[in-house]
């Protein structure tokens with residue numbers, strides 16, 4: 001399957017961010033997230049929680065194939081040998097044979113040619129299904145596309161109503177790259193927004209739900225909110241029963 005087919009047929013538009021989810025309470029939050037219906041989990045070697053993400057998935061009673069797991073190599077693990085070892089260590093901690101998506105967490109100093117050679121091998125060896133990048137500029141993404149023989153599945157970047165991404169969005173759309181929005185509720189900042197509140201009142205939705213709806217209503221965009229609270233988890237998935245008008249979308253665009 002190519003990126004667009006996976007996007008259309010398999011990839012949940014709302015995934016679960018796991019930064020800062022740790023320990024026993026973190027494990028419980030992950031279990032609750034699975035019960036609440038999340039199937040895409042976003043972790044990273046840097047989050048030091050791959051072990052509990054793996055345990056929650058393994059203990060869910062669901063097949064591994066039901067999940068879409070993303071993890072990331074930190075920027076000091078990007079030589080050919082380092083990225084291969086980093087991925088294997090992540091797989092060990094996650095207790096799985098493969099991840100669905102393996103990302104460069106942020107640009108580092110190793111030559112990208114080396115990094116992508118290592119990542120391509122990880123795909124050939126079945127250790128990851130897809131590869132991608134995070135925190136890359138348009139120029140860095142363009143370079144990655146020209147170097148990598150494997151398609152770049154996503155660029156995961158900070159994206160929410162206060163952070164515009166016009167140039168990156170149009171480049172992603174042209175190239176068939178998915179934009180994964182991190183910090184999609186701006187770490188709680190959207191909650192106090194009068195415009196999001198006003199729009200939400202029309203649909204009986206919260207400002208967080210309006211912000212998430214605004215993201216997933218855009219072409220090729222998915223979002224990965226993090227929520228330890230089960231109530232927030234359910235709220236963040238409940239954004240598929242209303243549609244923002246063109247005028248409301250533009251009003252939110254202008255917040256950025």
Ligand SMILES: NC(=O)c1ccc[n+]([C@@H]2O[C@H](COP(=O)([O-])OP(=O)(O)OC[C@H]3O[C@@H](n4cnc5c(N)ncnc54)[C@H](OP(=O)(O)O)[C@@H]3O)[C@@H](O)[C@H]2O)c1
Pocket residue numbers: 016017018019020042043105134135156157181182183184185186187188191208209224225226227228229230232233235236
């Ligand atoms: N690639 C990167 O460099 C990078 C950088 C940052 C983040 N990320 C990824 O993106 C994920 C999400 O970003 P983030 O954690 O920075 O920020 P976020 O998802 O925008 O915000 C998380 C905060 O918002 C609260 N929240 C979530 N949903 C809410 C709701 N419906 N109502 C009220 N409050 C709500 C959460 O509270 P509770 O937890 O108390 O429920 C938490 O305090 C991360 O977990 C991580 O997986 C990636």
